[in-house]
Amino acid sequence: xxxxxxxxxxxxxxxxxxxxxxxxxxxxxxxxxxxxxxxxxxxxxxxxxxxxxxxxxxxxxxxxxxxxxxxxxxxxxxxxxxxxxxxxxxxxxxxxxxxxxxxxxxxxxxxxxxxxxxxxxxxxxxxxxxxxxxxxxxxxxxxxxxxxxxxxxxxxxxxxxxxxxxxxxxxxxxxxxxxxxxxxxxxxxxxxxxxxxxxxxxxxxxxxxxxxxxxxxxxxxxxxxxxxxxxxxxxxxxxxxxxxxxxxxxxxxxxxxxxxxxxxxxxxxxxxxxxxxxxxxxxxxxxxxxxxxxxxxxxxxxxxxxxxxxx
Amino acid sequence: xxxxxxxxxxxxxxxxxxxxxxxxxxxxxxxxxxxxxxxxxxxxxxxxxxxxxxxxxxxxxxxxxxxxxxxxxxxxxxxxxxxxxxxxxxxxxxxxxxxxxxxxxxxxxxxxxxxxxxxxxxxxxxxxxxxxxxxxxxxxxxxxxxxxxxxxxxxxxxxxxxxxxxxxxxxxxxxxxxxxxxxxxxxxxxxxxxxxxxxxxxxxxxxxxxxxxxxxxxxxxxxxxxxxxxxxxxxxxxxxxxxxxxxxxxxxxxxxxxxxxxxxxxxxxxxxxxxxxxxxxxxxxxxxxxxxxxxxxxxxxxxxxxxxxxxxxxxxxxxxxxxxxxxxxxxxxxxxxxxxxxxxxxxxxxxxxxxxxxxxxxxxxxxxxx
Numbered sequence: 105x106x107x108x109x110x111x112x113x114x115x116x117x118x119x120x121x122x123x124x125x126x127x128x129x130x131x132x133x134x135x136x137x138x139x140x141x142x143x144x145x146x147x148x149x150x151x152x153x154x155x156x157x158x159x160x161x162x163x164x165x166x167x168x169x170x171x172x173x174x175x176x177x178x179x180x181x182x183x184x185x186x187x188x189x190x191x192x193x194x195x196x197x198x199x200x201x202x203x204x205x206x207x208x209x210x211x212x213x214x215x216x217x218x219x220x221x222x223x224x225x226x227x228x229x230x231x232x233x234x235x236x237x238x239x240x241x242x243x244x245x246x247x248x249x250x251x252x253x254x255x256x257x258x259x260x261x262x263x264x265x266x267x268x269x270x271x272x273x274x275x276x277x278x279x280x281x282x283x284x285x286x287x288x289x290x291x292x293x294x295x296x297x298x299x300x301x302x303x304x305x306x307x308x309x310x311x312x313x314x315x316x317x318x319x320x321x322x323x324x325x326x327x328x329x330x331x332x333x334x335x336x337x338x339x340x341x342x343x344x345x346x347x348x349x350x351x352x353x354x355x356x357x358x359x360x361x362x363x364x365x366x367x368x369x370x371x372x373x374x375x376x377x378x379x380x381x382x383x384x385x386x387x388x389x390x391x392x393x394x395x396x397x398x399x400x401x402x403x404x405x406x407x408x409x410x411x412x413x414x415x
Numbered sequence: 416x417x418x419x420x421x422x423x424x425x426x427x428x429x430x431x432x433x434x435x436x437x438x439x440x441x442x443x444x445x446x447x448x449x450x451x452x453x454x455x456x457x458x459x460x461x462x463x464x465x466x467x468x469x470x471x472x473x474x475x476x477x478x479x480x481x482x483x484x485x486x487x488x489x490x491x492x493x494x495x496x497x498x499x500x501x502x503x504x505x506x507x508x509x510x511x512x513x514x515x516x517x518x519x520x521x522x523x524x525x526x527x528x529x530x531x532x533x534x535x536x537x538x539x540x541x542x543x544x545x546x547x548x549x550x551x552x553x554x555x556x557x558x559x560x561x562x563x564x565x566x567x568x569x570x571x572x573x574x575x576x577x578x579x580x581x582x583x584x585x586x587x588x589x590x591x592x593x594x595x596x597x598x599x600x601x602x603x604x605x606x607x608x609x610x611x612x613x614x615x616x617x618x619x620x621x622x623x624x625x626x627x628x629x630x631x632x633x634x635x636x637x638x639x640x641x642x643x644x645x646x647x648x649x650x651x652x653x654x655x656x657x658x659x660x661x662x663x664x665x666x667x668x669x670x671x672x673x674x675x676x677x678x679x680x681x682x683x684x685x686x687x688x689x690x691x692x693x694x695x696x697x698x699x700x701x702x703x704x705x706x707x708x709x710x711x712x713x714x715x716x717x718x719x720x721x722x723x724x725x726x727x728x729x730x731x732x733x734x735x736x737x738x739x740x741x742x743x744x745x746x747x748x749x750x751x752x753x754x755x756x757x758x759x760x761x762x763x764x765x766x767x768x769x770x771x772x773x774x775x776x777x778x779x780x781x782x783x784x785x
Contacts, residue, residue, distance in 0.1 A: 119747040313746075317765050317779060318731075329728040407728065409767060410735060410775060 105168060107259050107290040108153065109133050113162035114146055115314075122148040123395075124314035125162070130292060130307075132260075135285050137305030138294035140402060141413050145314035146294040147187060150263050153292075154184050159365035162318045166259060180208060185259035187248050187264045191236050196221060196245050198232040205254035226280060242273020249280065260284060261292045266300060278304055296413050309402065312409045326372075326399050329407045332357060334397040335377065337366040340390035349387070353379050364392075370400065420546050424457055424497050424541065425559050435490040436566035449487050452477065455496065489529060495520045496537040500544050514541055522667040586721050600651050612637040637653035663698035664690055666724070670706060671723050678713045678737075681720040688727030697762060701725060701734045701778060704755045704766070711751055715775050716740025734778040742762070743770035752776075 108130040115123040117283055123145045123228045130136045136145045151157040155171055155178065164171045171178035191200050201219045210218055220374055223229045226246035245265055253260060262281065266274045281304055285291055295301050301308055302322055309319035318328055345361040346366070355374025370376060377396060384391060405413050422580045456479055460472040476498050483491035497516060503516035517537045524530050584669060619633035668684050676680035693701070705723055712721050718740030726733045746752075746768050755776065764780035 121748065200685055201725065307458075313769060315765055315767065317767060328730040331729050333610050406729075407768070408733070408777075410737070410777065411769070411771070 106130065106165070107134075107167060108136075108151075108292070109165040109168070110153070111163050111165075113152060114160045115145075115157060116160045122314050123152065123159075125288065126311075126314065126316055128239040128309065128316060128411065130290060132290055133285070134307055135281065135291045135305045137292060137299065137301040137308040138310035138311055139296070139308055139405065139413070140294075140410065141296055141405075142219070143384060144311045144412070146311060147263055148314075149194060149311075150184070150261050150292075150294065153261065155356065156218055178198040181256065181258045182191070183252035183255065183260040185252045185260070185265050187267065189244050189248050191251060192243060193235065193237040193249055195231050195233055197228055197239075197250075198237065200247060201254050203249045204251040208255035210255060213243045217354070218254045218256070222250040225253065225283075226399050227276065240270070242276070243268055244275060245273060246280075249277070249369070253284065257289070259290050259292070261294075261401045263294050264296070265293075266297065268297065298405070298413055302401055310401075310405055311406065315406055318404070322401060325401060325404050329404050330399055331372050332369050333399075335368040335370060335380065336395045336397065337368070338379075338392040338394075339364045339366060339384075341391060346384065346387060348387065349383055350380060353383065356380070419551075420460070420497065420501060423459070423543070426492075427494060427497060427536065427540075428454070431490050435488055435491075436576055449491075453483070470502070470505065473498055473505075475599055477502065484523070489524070489526050492520050492524055492529060493533055496533065496540045496753060500540050501509070502545065504548070508539075510545065517541060562691065567575055583584055597655070598650075604647045604651070605644050606719070608640050608647070612640040612644070615640070616631040627664075657677075663693060663695075663701070667702055667705060667723070667725065670702065671709065674709045675721075676704075678709075680713065680718060682723065684692050684723045684725075689727070690727060692724075692727055693732055696755065697732060697780055697783075700758050700762060700764070702730075703735055703758060704776065704778045707735060707751045707755055711776075712736070712738045712740065712774065714741075718773065732778075732780045732782060736771055737775035739773045742773050746770050 106129045108126040108128070110126055113123055113126045114121065126149065132272040138149070144382050148157065151158050153166075154170070155175060161391070166178045167181055169177050171386065192203070198219060201222050202215060203409065205215055205218055205222070220229065220232075224234055226248055226249050228243065228250065231243070236247055239247065249262075251267065265277055265281075269277075278300065281291060281293065293301065293317075303324075307319065307321055308325060309316045311317070318325055320328075327402060342361055342364045347361055349365075350359045350368060351357055352374050355367055355376045357371065358369040368380065370380075377394075381391070381394070402413060405411075428450070435446060438576050451555045453476075456472070460469055460476070477495065479490050479496050480498065484495070499517045499519070500513065503513040506512050507516075518538070520533060520537075521530065524533060546619050615633045615637040619630040619637065622630040622633065664686055671682050671684050674680070688752055709721060709723075711717055718738035721736065721738040724733075724735045724737075748756075748768075752766065752768055755778070759766050759778055759780060762779060762780050767775075767779070768779040769775050769777070
């Protein structure tokens, strides 16, 4: 069963096309990453899934039910952590979570229990009676998450939940994303921080100008642009004669020597670093440093779109 | 310039005639005669061809005017300004001496009220004359330049035609040579083999009744020769057909270069990766998309350079056309972009149009064997 199924989705604002014929499925238990620069269409897509915007064309299904036809069902199964904080500063943390959970139809004892549970989950149980205006940015973010998860949705969408917060809160939030996932939630995570997406997402879609230009696991995405890795070995002195014997090692495609720097281009799939080092040591070379560079998602994005993620 | 002088003279003459008529108590009919003589003398000058006669005419005119000034009517002195200007500018290149010559009549004017009038007219004639002189020169120079450019253009067009003719001729020659080579290959290799096989088969037919064993050997030979010939045909055809990637990238380069010379934009084409993995259909899409994007650049971008890049990545083909023009913050998809999208979607590809730094159109297509 697909938790989210988007087919031919488009959203136009006048002449401007924010989402362009997008199709996408997210399976149960995935942490799905949306990676794109600012203005690529991530937030518009999320607002469409949350029914905050009406699509110009295309359809969206949550748990195999069309959100336009089954809007109540869709809302009950969807938790959204918006990019801009959605909390009331003049209500206590507890009241905030209770208010949002109440909107989903929870009542009485159940409402109270779920509220406490959500606050506990984000580590704010001892701040239940405090007002968010005195909270740090990170704490406000966590409260924001608590508001979105109290009704135990199947699908949680987090729109840039780590923008502008301290590293500690960031680590906490990333950990709670994993924990939510382990508890059976499917998560869609948008960010323009490549490292975060690389770290926690099981599948990633690169989105640009409202289109998904590539999707898959990190490894699959990298494989779309290259199957080579770069190994740089700094030696005490240049050994141009080594190049030939290195080229015989399986996986090695190309070797170049510049002064005392050895650059080896090798198949990513072949694990041959120890063999390379052995050849070097056997020939008496004096190794100063070894660096293995695999392309990352930033490189993928740059290669495919010609721009940096943070442009 | 001559026409301009005559026009000026006419205006001045009218002015002097009117002035003389009103200022004199009883205008004498003789005045008319003197004015007409002046007009006649003026008309003589343009009729004369040699330059010294023209000068003589001007000097005569000046003398006549001086005579009139002293003996008929002092207003005639006003007409001197133009003739003096004409004479002086013929002899002096510098402007100041011209002005000095034109100032000479001021010394002989006896009537007080004519003094400022003459000075005014002289200055007017001087400045007017200078401007007219300068602009006529300019026009003259531009005319010459235009003529030169026309000549150049004619020569270039001629050369272009010659070159086109040459290209056509070379293409034809190449085709002929190629055909020649082909028929040679077919004749030398396949033709001889087939003849050999035919002889063997005919011999086998004769031997069939008498010596079955020998006939069989002959037939076997014929079969062998035929097989070889078929193999040879296959090899020849394979050698003749150029590899797809060569055709693709060359066609693309030729197309982009032709666009560059037509539009005046600087163009660059680079490629990277294993070009042979691109299928003919994908080449066609790349070619069409690049052409479309180039047309858009020429139409809208006000760019000075355009860059085309084709890269074969791990599992994708990427073709980019980017220019250094003014870009477009809000991209409105026209027919061109929609067409590109449709074409590319047919092979499961996508188009990214980006207008943030110049304008770029990227075609991404999955490699087929990946």
